[in-house]
Amino acid sequence: MTNTKIIEETIRFVKETLKGAEGGHDWFHIQRVFNNTLLIAKDEKVDVLVVSLAALLHDIADAKFYDGDETVGPKMAADFLSTLQVEKQLIEHVVQIIENISFKSSLDSKKRFSSQELKVVQDADRLDAIGAIGIARAFNYGGYKNRELYNPDIPPNLKMTKEEYKKSKAPSLNHFYEKLLLLKDKMNTDSGKKLAEKRHQFMLEYLEQFFKEWNGNA
Numbered sequence: 072m073t074n075t076k077i078i079e080e081t082i083r084f085v086k087e088t089l090k091g092a093e094g095g096h097d098w099f100h101i102q103r104v105f106n107n108t109l110l111i112a113k114d115e116k117v118d119v120l121v122v123s124l125a126a127l128l129h130d131i132a133d134a135k136f137y138d139g140d141e142t143v144g145p146k147m148a149a150d151f152l153s154t155l156q157v158e159k160q161l162i163e164h165v166v167q168i169i170e171n172i173s174f175k176s177s178l179d180s181k182k183r184f185s186s187q188e189l190k191v192v193q194d195a196d197r198l199d200a201i202g203a204i205g206i207a208r209a210f211n212y213g214g215y216k217n218r219e220l221y222n223p224d225i226p227p228n229l230k231m232t233k234e235e236y237k238k239s240k241a242p243s244l245n246h247f248y249e250k251l252l253l254l255k256d257k258m259n260t261d262s263g264k265k266l267a268e269k270r271h272q273f274m275l276e277y278l279e280q281f282f283k284e285w286n287g288n289a
Contacts, residue, residue, distance in 0.1 A: 074120050077155050081127045084151055088131055093215050095208035096133050100199060104129065107195035111262045117188045121161060124152065125168040125192045134173075139237055145169045168192055174200075174236075174250055174257075194263030197254045202270025205251055206277055213243030220244060221285065247278060 072080075089098045108126040112119055128151070132144035145166045152162045167184045172193050200208065213220070219242040227248035228235065241249070255271040258264040283289035 072155055077120070077157060078123055078127070080155055081124055081151070085127050085131060088147075093136070094211045095215075096130050096136070096212075100208070101127060101130060103199050103204070104192070104195045107198050107266075108192050111191050111194055111260055111266075114262045115187060115191050115260060117191055118161075118164075121164050121168075121188045122191050124157075124161075125165045125172075125188065126195060128152075128165065129169050129172050129192060129196060131169075135237075141170070164188065172196055174254070190259035191263075194258050194260050194267075197258065198263065198266055198270065201251050201254050201267060202273050205270065206274060209246050209251065210243050213246070216240070218243055221281075244278075244281070247274065 085101055086098050089096075089101065092098070105123065105126045108122050109119075112122050128144075128148040130144070131151075132147050134141040134144065137143045148169055149162050149166050152165065164186065168186070168189045171184045171189055174197070199205065210220070218240065219225075221244040222242045225241055225245065227245040228239070228241070229249065231239065231249060236249070239245075239249075251274060252271070255264075255267045258267050280289060
């Protein structure tokens, strides 16, 4: 099977699997991350098939929708790629990216897997978590979980462990300080860093306006 056909089949599989998914983690999120990945990959020496498949499959079964089980997504991705007779070594690389791409993984102190392909897909995914779309996704997920928009009596927790992060039920605005505003300085590639700057600034301006309105000053 050609690389083009493998990608086409993967897109079909992801679209079908994510039908009806929460709006911040649906096919359109995957499509944006896929496009970001291809954009960043132009300036990096990476295996384009690996980054393409990892981008397409990175949220095929996000742990937060599976009672925190982080094994479902990697297994689903591996099982699917096996049906396409993709090389075992390539499947293993894609699975390692899926297992290590998330922000919560960076909160784990143990040594993690790393590759240039992971860095590219991780940057692409992080770009979709910031800026205008990142703001929309944060509040969409907060609504999905019936969380408060903001509560001044519940301050952000800036020193969360991975387990605390997974179990957090804090207001949506706290997520900006606990994750979104931190991503700019966690970008791996030069392209990712440049793309993140404008989105980061947009979030700062949004928060400034939010608090003005919250306090009746705008």
